[in-house]
Amino acid sequence: MSTNVDSRIVVQIPCYNEEATLEATIAEIRKATAAFRNCLILVVDDGSTDGTVEVARKAKADFIARHSSNRGLARAYMTGLAASLNLGADIIVNTDADNQYRAAGIPALIRAISEEQADVAVGARPIEQTEHFSLLKRRLQRLGTRVVRALSGTDVRDATSGFRAITREAALRLNTFSDYTYTLETLIQAGRSGLRVTSVDIETNPPTRPSRLMRSMGQYILRSIGDMLRISTIYSPLRSYLTVAAPPLAVAIFLGLRYVFLVSLVDPSRSHAPSLILAGILTGLAFLLCGLGIIGEIMTVNRRILEELRINQRRQLAESGSLGGRVDFSLIEISHGTSK
Numbered sequence: 001m002s003t004n005v006d007s008r009i010v011v012q013i014p015c016y017n018e019e020a021t022l023e024a025t026i027a028e029i030r031k032a033t034a035a036f037r038n039c040l041i042l043v044v045d046d047g048s049t050d051g052t053v054e055v056a057r058k059a060k061a062d063f064i065a066r067h068s069s070n071r072g073l074a075r076a077y078m079t080g081l082a083a084s085l086n087l088g089a090d091i092i093v094n095t096d097a098d099n100q101y102r103a104a105g106i107p108a109l110i111r112a113i114s115e116e117q118a119d120v121a122v123g124a125r126p127i128e129q130t131e132h133f134s135l136l137k138r139r140l141q142r143l144g145t146r147v148v149r150a151l152s153g154t155d156v157r158d159a160t161s162g163f164r165a166i167t168r169e170a171a172l173r174l175n176t177f178s179d180y181t182y183t184l185e186t187l188i189q190a191g192r193s194g195l196r197v198t199s200v201d202i203e204t205n206p207p208t209r210p211s212r213l214m215r216s217m218g219q220y221i222l223r224s225i226g227d228m229l230r231i232s233t234i235y236s237p238l239r240s241y242l243t244v245a246a247p248p249l250a251v252a253i254f255l256g257l258r259y260v261f262l263v264s265l266v267d268p269s270r271s272h273a274p275s276l277i278l279a280g281i282l283t284g285l286a287f288l289l290c291g292l293g294i295i296g297e298i299m300t301v302n303r304r305i306l307e308e309l310r311i312n313q314r315r316q317l318a319e320s321g322s323l324g325g326r327v328d329f330s331l332i333e334i335s336h337g338t339s340k
Contacts, residue, residue, distance in 0.1 A: 012080035085318035105202035123163035123202035152191030192235035237296025249286035255279035
């Protein structure tokens with residue numbers, strides 16, 4: 001995609017009770033995007049119970065997309081994409097409301113889309129130099145990124161970063177199945193869908209509050225693993241099921257060889273039936289998993305056809321300004337005070 005000075009850029013900010021930091025975040029975005037003459041700021045209010053909406057109005061955001069109740073970060077992100085498409089966005093930039101990411105990195109993300117011809121540009125934080133990250137968190141961030149790189153087939157350097165820019169076409173193609181977070185899932189989906197993903201070095205601000213996304217590191221790890229397994233199974237069912245089938249098949253082969261060895265050379269008088277029975281069960285399980293993988297691979301053809309139909313439908317709805325997605329929302333234009 002080529003980007004010119006007339007390209008419409010929408011910076012979306014998912015929010016849930018962010019009245020304390022939202023005004024400063026919007027101010028930094030305004031300063032960073034002053035050179036872009038067609039740039040809008042969209043606040044996605046995920047059912048906030050504080051003064052987030054009032055602060056957004058005061059800070060002169062251009063639009064607010066509102067959920068009537070809290071739906072989770074992933075749903076707020078998808079609502080932001082739907083609203084941005086309705087607004088005619090050519091490039092959509094996503095950032096956090098807590099001002100974690102320095103807005104000065106927005107032009108670099110946009111340049112990666114326009115100059116490197118990328119579909120998705122992900123801001124890579126200086127994780128090893130980020131003082132408020134513990135040693136454990138740094139190592140887990142690196143490990144998680146390596147896993148996502150392997151699953152997605154991309155060379156992304158910071159998989160959990162929410163500071164990213166995507167093209168209009170990428171926004172039409174991406175979807176989330178989780179209500180928890182979108183960062184890992186959408187990257188795997190983008191890579192598996194053939195979208196071009198690149199990384200851009202960005203800087204961060206000191207933390208303004210503890211993370212609300214995870215109650216504990218263990219919970220975040222478990223939910224992230226679940227998301228990665230689910231999306232990789234959807235997009236690569238045969239490989240996923242073969243990976244799961246490999247351990248029981250390996251054990252079955254070992255038990256089979258052990259049975260032959262014991263019967264032939266050690267103690268021919270004994271039947272060694274337990275080992276043979278267990279080997280048979282494990283072999284059956286492995287072949288069952290392989291069969292499920294083959295069925296999943298066949299179903300992938302139908303999924304791709306349905307995806308193309310869905311993308312065409314979303315494109316038509318976006319052009320008419322009536323794209324709603326899985327979550328209904330109200331889109332409010334601040335400058336005119338009207339709802340769409």
